[in-house]
Amino acid sequence: MNAVANIKTIAKRELGGYFASPVAYVFIVIFLLLVGFFTFMAGGFFERGEASLTSFFTWHPWLYLFLVPAVGMRLWSEERRLGTMELLLTMPITTWQAIVGKFLASWLFLILALVLTFPVVITVNYLGHPDNGVIFCAYVGSLLMAGSYLAISCMTSALTRNQVVSFIISVVICLFLILCGYPPVTNLLLRLDKPRLVETVAAFSVMTHFEGFQKGVLDSRDIIFFLSIIGFSLFTTGVIIRGHRAG
Amino acid sequence: MIKVENLSKSFGPKLAVNKISFQVQRGEVLGFLGPNGAGKSTTMRMITGFIPPSDGKVSVGGFDIVEKPIDAKRLIGYLPENAPSYADMTVNGFLHFAAEIRGLSGDAKKRAVNRAVEMCFLENVLHQSVETLSKGYRHRTCFAQSIIHDPDVLILDEPTDGLDPNQKHEVRTLIRRMGEKKAIIFSTHILEEVEAACSRAIIIDRGQIVANGTPRELKQRSEVAGAVSLRVSGIESAVVKEKLSQLAFASKVTIVKESANKVSLRVFPKSESVDGELARNVAELIMKENWRVEELHTEEGRLDEVFRNITLPDTKEVTK
Numbered sequence: 001m002n003a004v005a006n007i008k009t010i011a012k013r014e015l016g017g018y019f020a021s022p023v024a025y026v027f028i029v030i031f032l033l034l035v036g037f038f039t040f041m042a043g044g045f046f047e048r049g050e051a052s053l054t055s056f057f058t059w060h061p062w063l064y065l066f067l068v069p070a071v072g073m074r075l076w077s078e079e080r081r082l083g084t085m086e087l088l089l090t091m092p093i094t095t096w097q098a099i100v101g102k103f104l105a106s107w108l109f110l111i112l113a114l115v116l117t118f119p120v121v122i123t124v125n126y127l128g129h130p131d132n133g134v135i136f137c138a139y140v141g142s143l144l145m146a147g148s149y150l151a152i153s154c155m156t157s158a159l160t161r162n163q164v165v166s167f168i169i170s171v172v173i174c175l176f177l178i179l180c181g182y183p184p185v186t187n188l189l190l191r192l193d194k195p196r197l198v199e200t201v202a203a204f205s206v207m208t209h210f211e212g213f214q215k216g217v218l219d220s221r222d223i224i225f226f227l228s229i230i231g232f233s234l235f236t237t238g239v240i241i242r243g244h245r246a247g
Numbered sequence: 248m249i250k251v252e253n254l255s256k257s258f259g260p261k262l263a264v265n266k267i268s269f270q271v272q273r274g275e276v277l278g279f280l281g282p283n284g285a286g287k288s289t290t291m292r293m294i295t296g297f298i299p300p301s302d303g304k305v306s307v308g309g310f311d312i313v314e315k316p317i318d319a320k321r322l323i324g325y326l327p328e329n330a331p332s333y334a335d336m337t338v339n340g341f342l343h344f345a346a347e348i349r350g351l352s353g354d355a356k357k358r359a360v361n362r363a364v365e366m367c368f369l370e371n372v373l374h375q376s377v378e379t380l381s382k383g384y385r386h387r388t389c390f391a392q393s394i395i396h397d398p399d400v401l402i403l404d405e406p407t408d409g410l411d412p413n414q415k416h417e418v419r420t421l422i423r424r425m426g427e428k429k430a431i432i433f434s435t436h437i438l439e440e441v442e443a444a445c446s447r448a449i450i451i452d453r454g455q456i457v458a459n460g461t462p463r464e465l466k467q468r469s470e471v472a473g474a475v476s477l478r479v480s481g482i483e484s485a486v487v488k489e490k491l492s493q494l495a496f497a498s499k500v501t502i503v504k505e506s507a508n509k510v511s512l513r514v515f516p517k518s519e520s521v522d523g524e525l526a527r528n529v530a531e532l533i534m535k536e537n538w539r540v541e542e543l544h545t546e547e548g549r550l551d552e553v554f555r556n557i558t559l560p561d562t563k564e565v566t567k
Contacts, residue, residue, distance in 0.1 A: 009347045020335040083331030090295040091348050092320040245298045
């Protein structure tokens with residue numbers, strides 16, 4: 001009970017922090033502009049002639065690659081730079097409550113940004129008869145993917161007090177998670193003629209696991225994959241922070 | 248309230264804090280003195296549970312900071328060095344956050360925030376964001392955060408750093424007043440502050456406690472403590488010096504300053520002499536000789552001198 005209250009307090013403060021600065025507004029506007037551009041221009045939403053949001057969701061792994069680390073990079077590096085980490089961690093809360101609270105706040109923020117893409121759903125429903133179950137499924141997948149990227153950014157931001165360094169490292173890690181399942185890369189590996197290797201590498205990719213959601217399949221393996229990335233990254237964040245404190 | 252036993256901390260091969268032990272009771276204000284890098288902040292960070300000790304124990308209100316961190320932290324209010332706070336929040340928002348995380352809600356929260364705002368004179372900046380504040384206000388905002396839950400234990404790392412003289416005075420008064428009911432530790436570089444606000448002082452140098460006592464006791468470790476200073480005019484300095492050194496309780500006489508027809512001297516007591524005897528000696532001599540005395544007082548000792556003498560100027564790093 002107490003833990004929930006603490007997490008809520010921390011998350012509330014963190015979320016307030018986003019909206020107190022222009023970060024939140026800039027992010028939401030850019031995110032929506034880019035989503036619109038990729039869906040309608042680059043994705044060929046109209047040219048496809050089908051009532052689905054494939055052209056919308058295909059771009060999410062790539063959009064998140066840059067936008068999510070931008071949201072997560074300040075989580076802990078800012079605390080370290082300002083020295084507020086000392087304040088936060090001497091409050092009567094545990095380190096994991098602080099980590100979870102901060103993570104949830106930025107995840108909520110990303111969820112809000114994603115919710116604001118609802119006009120695409122309205123558009124596609126107006127123009128045709130899409131399978132809204134599939135769309136819902138893909139949204140869930142997209143959220144989980146954003147959460148995974150965010151947890152990774154959270155981890156890298158605990159590593160350094162420099163936000164730029166934190167941003168770059170998390171982009172690289174997320175890029176790796178995309179590329180190991182990206183068709184051009186997997187095709188390259190296929191030439192080695194070792195199907196097991198390709199499968200193993202691709203199993204680590206967010207692309208592979210996001211695909212299921214896009215088709216409207218809620219596979220427990222995919223859900224577990226994203227949740228375990230989140231769990232592992234947040235756990236590592238805790239280890240890194242403990243390391244800093246131990247000196 | 249605060250009990251520190253054999254506390255040590257090493258960063259790699261460097262021993263920052265070396266087997267420190269002390270206790271602070273309720274109603275005590277402990278001044279923490281020491282040169283830069285002596286281990287003051289490290290010790291305070293260990294007491295507040297921010298960094299784990301390499302060795303030794305800290306307990307606050309009976310709770311071990313490592314084994315029962317949450318219970319111990321609940322009792323502590325902490326003002327870290329440089330008074331950090333969330334730059335993008337308003338003072339009001341920040342204090343509400345601090346109150347909430349301390350488990351206060353509803354009316355109790357409102358009362359706590361109002362009390363802290365009043366005590367730290369923050370009414371004027373309540374709705375300004377922290378980053379737009381001057382250093383003094385930022386400092387007081389963080390100070391307000393530390394007292395928001397009316398803690399039994401207050402740990403203040405350089406609470407008067409960066410404040411103007413009036414604010415310094417206010418903070419000192421506040422510390423002294425709160426010290427009547429709480430256990431307070433505060434660190435400082437400013438020695439008058441120790442005399443103004445502390446009931447006890449600890450001097451720490453290179454990770455070790457080198458002195459522990461009331462400010463008065465510490466001052467008595469000064470060389471000049473107990474000496475009688477006087478200024479006499481219209482008489483040969485050598486004569487005065489000669490007469491003074493013949494006094495029963497005087498061990499040594501030095502000339503501090505000498506000008507055209509005035510001379511300042513300091514008479515040091517013999518080690519076995521009782522308080523006040525030397526002063527009486529000197530006064531009797533003055534009356535007998537009918538000197539024109541412009542100033543006469545007994546030295547209490549000077550803290551800065553004691554401080555300099557026991558925190559050696561050599562800065563060799565202590566290694567394990």
